[in-house]
Amino acid sequence: MSAKGSELKRVRQSRKANARNKFYKSKMNTSIKKFLSLDKKDANLEFPKVIKLIDQISSKGIIHKNKANNKKSKLSVHLNQLK
Secondary structure (H helix, E strand, O other), X not given: OOOOHHHHHHHHHHHHHHHHHXXXXXXXXXXHHHHHOOOHHHHHHHHHHHHHHXXXXXXXXXXXXXXXXXXXXXXXXXXXXXX
């Protein structure tokens, strides 16, 4: 049996959603890596931006809210340990 219209539409939609999710996850991971490489002064300025980005991605449903909270917690622990 060949693929019919609704099945093809689901494939198109899932590819589109997958590309969107991949973009946001990559953006998040890049900003986190950048944050982890900063010194104390710059990290204090960048911290709210990274947290805001994680919250936005979580609200879109790309990552689970618990995973977002876990990431934010790890970043705040890192920030507090910087000298």
